[in-house]
Amino acid sequence: xxxxxxxxxxxxxxxxxxxxxxxxxxxxxxxxxxxxxxxxxxxxxxxxxxxxxxxxxxxxxxxxxxxxxxxxxxxxxxxxxxxxxxxxxxxxxxxxxxxxxxxxxxxxxxxxxxxxxxxxxxxxxxxxxxxxxxxxxxxxxxxxxxxxxxxxxxxxxxxxxxxxxxxxxxxxxxxxxxxxxxxxxxxxxxxxxxxxxxxxxxxxxxxxxxxxxxxxxxxxxxxxxxxxxxxxxxxxxxxxxxxxxxxxxxxxxxxxxxxxxxxxxxxxxxxxxxxxxxxxxxxxxxxxxxxxxxxxxxxxxxxxxxxxxxxxxxxxxxxxxxxxxxxxxxxxxxxxxxxxxxxxxxxxxxxxxxxxxxxxxxxxxxxxxxxxxxxxxxxxxxxxxxxxxxxxxxxxxxxxxxxxxxxxxxxxxxxxxxxxxxxxxxxxxxxxxxxxxxxxxxxxxxxxxxxxxxxxxxxxxxxxxxxxxxxxxxxxxxxxxxxxxxxxxxxxxxxxxxxxxxxxxxxxxxxxxxxxxxxxxxxxxxxxxxxxxxxxxxxxxxxxxxxxxxxxxxxxxxxxxxxxxxxxxxxxxxxxxxxxxxxxxxxxxxxxxxxxxxxxx
Numbered sequence: 001x002x003x004x005x006x007x008x009x010x011x012x013x014x015x016x017x018x019x020x021x022x023x024x025x026x027x028x029x030x031x032x033x034x035x036x037x038x039x040x041x042x043x044x045x046x047x048x049x050x051x052x053x054x055x056x057x058x059x060x061x062x063x064x065x066x067x068x069x070x071x072x073x074x075x076x077x078x079x080x081x082x083x084x085x086x087x088x089x090x091x092x093x094x095x096x097x098x099x100x101x102x103x104x105x106x107x108x109x110x111x112x113x114x115x116x117x118x119x120x121x122x123x124x125x126x127x128x129x130x131x132x133x134x135x136x137x138x139x140x141x142x143x144x145x146x147x148x149x150x151x152x153x154x155x156x157x158x159x160x161x162x163x164x165x166x167x168x169x170x171x172x173x174x175x176x177x178x179x180x181x182x183x184x185x186x187x188x189x190x191x192x193x194x195x196x197x198x199x200x201x202x203x204x205x206x207x208x209x210x211x212x213x214x215x216x217x218x219x220x221x222x223x224x225x226x227x228x229x230x231x232x233x234x235x236x237x238x239x240x241x242x243x244x245x246x247x248x249x250x251x252x253x254x255x256x257x258x259x260x261x262x263x264x265x266x267x268x269x270x271x272x273x274x275x276x277x278x279x280x281x282x283x284x285x286x287x288x289x290x291x292x293x294x295x296x297x298x299x300x301x302x303x304x305x306x307x308x309x310x311x312x313x314x315x316x317x318x319x320x321x322x323x324x325x326x327x328x329x330x331x332x333x334x335x336x337x338x339x340x341x342x343x344x345x346x347x348x349x350x351x352x353x354x355x356x357x358x359x360x361x362x363x364x365x366x367x368x369x370x371x372x373x374x375x376x377x378x379x380x381x382x383x384x385x386x387x388x389x390x391x392x393x394x395x396x397x398x399x400x401x402x403x404x405x406x407x408x409x410x411x412x413x414x415x416x417x418x419x420x421x422x423x424x425x426x427x428x429x430x431x432x433x434x435x436x437x438x439x440x441x442x443x444x445x446x447x448x449x450x451x452x453x454x455x456x457x458x459x460x461x462x463x464x465x466x467x468x469x470x471x472x473x474x475x476x477x478x479x480x481x482x483x484x485x486x487x488x489x490x491x492x493x494x495x496x497x498x499x500x501x502x503x504x505x506x507x508x509x510x511x512x513x514x515x516x517x518x519x520x521x522x523x524x525x526x527x528x529x530x531x532x533x534x535x536x537x538x539x540x541x542x543x544x545x546x547x548x549x550x551x552x553x554x555x556x557x558x559x560x561x562x563x564x565x566x567x568x569x570x571x572x573x574x575x576x577x578x579x580x581x582x583x584x585x586x587x588x589x590x591x592x593x594x595x596x597x598x599x600x601x
Contacts, residue, residue: 065257122339156171187209489574514530
């Protein structure tokens with residue numbers, strides 16, 4: 001009932017009454033796993049609204065993704081956030097991302113606060129097998145890790161982006177593993193295996209397939225690249241459009257489509273079609289200037305093109321084929337919608353910012369809803385109602401008459417401009433006001449149920465001459481470590497006192513072997529010497545279709561144990577330095593591992 005009252009307050013009497021009727025209907029259903037629905041959520045990364053043939057792009061073919069709209073429902077105006085981690089947080093919680101302290105895409109700012117409960121928590125509590133496959137991007141160290149956020153099965157990488165798409169290093173339930181083949185194909189294989197195993201066991205699945213393409217680096221198998229390498233394309237005419245990047249992105253989208261086709265075929269093969277809800281959307285606008293229906297803005301922008309996403313839902317048993325949903329909706333609506341469709345209870349008591357759109361999917365006639373959706377990134381906020389967008393500069397655009405956002409009508413429609421400006425100010429006070437001025441959350445270490453904690457260079461701070469291997473921290477490593485005064489630090493909190501092994505992942509050429517390392521946390525100290533050379537080549541350039549500008553190239557790092565010491569529980573600064581540097585450098589460092597070998601349960 002508190003959830004219903006909140007919806008009445010925020011969505012209006014009509015929306016609340018419709019939701020009440022639907023929820024009363026839902027109470028007759030059971031969450032018995034033997035009769036529950038399967039849920040499959042497919043999320044693309046940096047795929048724009050216009051990157052589907054469904055939406056009029058004649059440069060590519062996406063028949064499998066398009067089939068979800070033909071056989072189910074298509075939302076005409078669906079909105080996400082301008083970049084990856086905020087959208088993921090809103091899908092997981094049904095709440096605006098700043099409420100969960102998600103304020104960036106790397107160095108810990110992407111973490112979803114631990115007091116937020118996720119849609120996976122709800123489905124796990126209802127007896128579902130919960131699996132996430134792919135890019136997580138809402139925290140790496142347990143309990144920020146997917147295994148701590150409601151997902152029993154996880155296979156992928158927790159960072160914001162990755163530097164290698166073929167046989168990459170990945171995480172499987174906290175263990176370091178090597179992927180098999182092209183990453184999008186591999187992730188799909190894992191999701192299919194998950195669905196099949198649960199079907200055989202008679203257990204319903206909640207499957208989150210989070211692709212990391214067409215995000216850069218622009219790597220794609222030959223068969224897809226060859227379709228686009230010399231193809232005649234419909235271009236934007238924008239001088240900033242990188243045609244090679246466009247070709248690679250389109251090739252990656254066709255690979256996604258083929259994998260969606262394989263997934264849908266597996267669902268059919270297992271005779272799960274009627275009882276499986278499949279959702280498809282993307283996390284932000286396109287990662288480059290390419291055809292996007294003429295809309296203004298790309299990834300990172302709070303304009304229409306930066307935040308409008310395809311959103312398709314198929315459920316053959318209940319959703320009429322060819323359904324088109326006209327009212328605006330967004331990623332914040334997914335959690336409340338899914339639990340309504342499945343008749344299960346939410347977990348947690350924080351109010352949703354989103355609303356259930358289940359009635360629209362099930363055939364209820366949409367009626368006007370007095371609603372505003374907000375897009376926010378790097379201090380810029382825009383507001384969207386059913387007709388207008390107020391941009392971050394306070395300009396008003398009538399997107400029914402001017403979908404390309406070319407004419408500011410604030411002077412012609414002063415009341416609408418004033419109304420949306422006031423809505424933005426209220427949203428900033430309510431949502432951004434909850435954010436602390438400084439994000440001082442330490443990285444958690446030392447849980448008995450998850451004893452291995454990885455502290456990558458991404459989450460550390462370089463000091464002295466140390467620097468990152470690339471401007472984008474997500475897949476970087478520390479390099480240029482040459483002096484005893486140089487160091488790397490991580491702010492950590494040890495959850496449980498106990499004995500911890502420290503492991504440094506390094507590379508070092510033969511001529512620089514011999515540096516003495518010291519790792520300290522408070523009074524505790526580990527020590528070791530780089531006695532063995534390990535100097536592998538960088539990888540990635542040979543597979544890139546377009547020269548990379550953000551991601552680091554990658555290489556294989558060697559693990560060096562510094563031994564085991566006793567650590568008390570508590571916060572502190574973990575510091576890696578060199579006591580002796582006999583050569584021209586110490587080493588390149590990818591990450592530190594702290595492994596709880598014996599501790600308090």
